[in-house]
Each structure stands twice: as structure tokens, then as C-alpha cells.
Amino acid sequence: MSSNVDKPVAAVHHRISASLVGRVVVLLIALFLTLGPVIWTLVVSLTPTDSLGQRTLSLTAFRDVFSQVDVIRLFWNSTLVTGLCAIGQMFTAALAGYAFARLRFRGSSLLFGIVLATMMIPMQVTIVPVFMIIRSMGLSDTLWALILPAIPTAFGTFLMRQNFMGIPESLTEAAQVDGASPWRTFRSIYLPLSVPGLAVVGILAFNGIWNEFFRPLIMTISEQNFTLPLGLVSLQGRLGTGSxxxxxxxxxxxxxxxxxxxxxxxxxxxxxxxAGAVK
Incomplete structure (x- = not known):
């Protein structure tokens, strides 16, 4: 009798083990595909080829980077552009998200739909009109050409709107009873409660703009205004013959x-x- 009971238990245990092994294999493959290029990049950068064509552990490649490009200026340009864009996106996303979440005005739903629709338009479609506007303002080939167009954010507006809608509306009603204006309500109640959402907007903006290559390539001409990704292209050398x-x-x-x-x-x-997933 006991042997008949042990067979289903063993079969269940076998299926669980097989399922666990399958999940581990899938995770290992995903880990390899994710970290493999990063590890390869680090290894090759630390093992440059010497005069005999052999790879040795050395930091000469990093020294060559500083000797071939103005890394300090590139870092400063990227930090300035990324920092101002991130702060600007946090500011505009918070204001627009609060307006769409808590302020009632005619056409708000239609306007919010238009804002979301802009997320479906590729940057390559709008880059020429944006460049023409920037040039008409006399800001072409400046860092402001990279900062100003990146401050409005449709995704950040959507994210902050959802964040504000997760905050109980009774707080707004209580503030109105106390005579607080919409701006005071936003500044004193909603803004402190939305810090996690603002952090998401800022971090995503930083990662996106820090690694951006296409817009700096179109908007800037002078090397003194290049950001880090664009300036590092010169390391490839003529016809890609660089180290x-x-x-x-x-x-x-x-x-x-x-x-x-x-x-x-x-x-x-x-x-x-x-935030807001569990109430």
C-alpha cells in the first residue's frame, strides 16, 4: 500500500525538480545574454593589445581615452544636460500629472489623450521640426538645444497622473475645507507623497538622456558641445581603425x-x- 502512495509523490517531486531546473536554465541564459556583453567590454578594455599582438592586463586603454578626447568636458556636458533634463521632467511631470488627476476642466480627457498619443510618434519624425524651431530661437549648436526639447515628458505625465490618482481624494477635500488653494494642496500634500513616483521619472530620464546619441548628433556641431556618447565616437579613428x-x-x-x-x-x-499596486 505504501509503495502505491510513494509513486505519485515521487512523480510530483520529479516534475517539481524538472520545472525548477528549467527555470534555472532560462535564468542563466538571460543572465548570460544580459551580462555577457558587459563583461566582454570590461575584459577587452583591461587587456589591450601590445606591440607583439598579445593581450596583457593594463590600464593604458583608459589613459589613451583621456589623451585622445576631452573626457572632462564631455562628462560636464553630459552631466549638465542630463541633470537639467531630469529635473525639468520631474517638475513638468508633477505639475501636469496633478492637473490631469485632480483638476477638473473642460477637455481634460481629450488633452490627456493627445499627450499620450505623442508617445506613439518616433523621435525621427519630430526631430526636423524641433531642429527648425531651435534654430529659429538662435539656440542651435548649444546645450540648450538638447535641454529644452527634452523637458516635457508624456510618459512622466502619465506616470505621475496615475501616482496622484492613487492618493485618496479625501485629502484634497480636507485641504479645501481648510481653505488651501490647489497650488498649496499640491505643494504641501500631493508632492511629498509622490516622491517615489518622482524618483522613477528622474531615474528613467537620467538613463535615457545620458545614453542619448541621436539628438546630440543632429543638434550639435561643435566638439565643445558634444555629450559623452557623441564624443566617444572619435575614439574609433578614421574608418574604424582605432583600438x-x-x-x-x-x-x-x-x-x-x-x-x-x-x-x-x-x-x-x-x-x-x-506604488499604488496595493491599497
Missing amino acids: MSTVLAGVVLSMIPALIVFIFGQRPLREGLT
Whole structure:
């Protein structure tokens, strides 16, 4: 009798083990595909080819990066553009999200739908009109040409609207009873409660703009206005004859700020994305 009972238990245990092994294999494959290029980049940058064609452990590739391009200026340009864009997106997303979530005005639903529809338009479609507007303002080939068009954010507006809608509306009613204006209600109640959502907007804006290549390529001409991704292209040399280790050393340097933001922003990002999921 006991042997008949043990057979189903063994079969269930076998299925569980097989399922667990399958999940582990899938996760290992995903881990390899995700971290494999990063590890390869780091290894090649630390092992440049010497005069004999052999790879040795050395930091000469990183030294060559600083000697071939003005890394300090590129870092400063990228930091300035990314920081102002991130702050601007947090500010505009918070204001627009609050307006769409809590202020009642005619045509708000239609306007919000139009804002969301802009997310479906590729940047390549709008880059020429934006460039013409920037040039008419006399801001072409400046860092402001990269900052001003990136401050409005449809995704950030949507994210903050959903964040504000998760806050009980009774807080607004209580503030109105106390005589608070909509701006005072936003500043004193909703804004402090939306810090996780603002952190998500800021982190996503930083990652997107720090690694941006297409817009700086169109908007800037002078090397003094290049951002880091655009400036590192010169490391490839004429017709791509530059040292691969030097190019990848520049890539490693460009990854450091994004890695720091990820390490310190992981918790706010996780809290912001899950805010409102459970009430």
C-alpha cells in the first residue's frame, strides 16, 4: 500500500525538480545574454593589445581615452544636460500629472489623450521640426538645444497622473475645507507623497538622456558641445581603425555614472513602480 502512495509523490517531486531546473536554465541564459556583453567590454578594455599582438592586463586603454578626447568636458556636458533634463521632467511631470488627476476642466480627457498619443510618434519624425524651431530661437549648436526639447515628458505625465490618482481624494477635500488653494494642496500634500513616483521619472530620464546619441548628433556641431556618447565616437579613428580596447574603455567610463545611479536609485525605482499596486 505504501509503495502505491510513494509513486505519485515521487512523480510530483520529479516534475517539481524538472520545472525548477528549467527555470534555472532560462535564468542563466538571460543572465548570460544580459551580462555577457558587459563583461566582454570590461575584459577587452583591461587587456589591450601590445606591440607583439598579445593581450596583457593594463590600464593604458583608459589613459589613451583621456589623451585622445576631452573626457572632462564631455562628462560636464553630459552631466549638465542630463541633470537639467531630469529635473525639468520631474517638475513638468508633477505639475501636469496633478492637473490631469485632480483638476477638473473642460477637455481634460481629450488633452490627456493627445499627450499620450505623442508617445506613439518616433523621435525621427519630430526631430526636423524641433531642429527648425531651435534654430529659429538662435539656440542651435548649444546645450540648450538638447535641454529644452527634452523637458516635457508624456510618459512622466502619465506616470505621475496615475501616482496622484492613487492618493485618496479625501485629502484634497480636507485641504479645501481648510481653505488651501490647489497650488498649496499640491505643494504641501500631493508632492511629498509622490516622491517615489518622482524618483522613477528622474531615474528613467537620467538613463535615457545620458545614453542619448541621436539628438546630440543632429543638434550639435561643435566638439565643445558634444555629450559623452557623441564624443566617444572619435575614439574609433578614421574608418574604424582605432583600438578596440580604447573604444571599449571609453564605453566603460560612460557606464560608471549610470551604474552609480542604478545602485543608489534601485530602491526608489522599485518603490515608485509598485506604488499604488496595493491599497
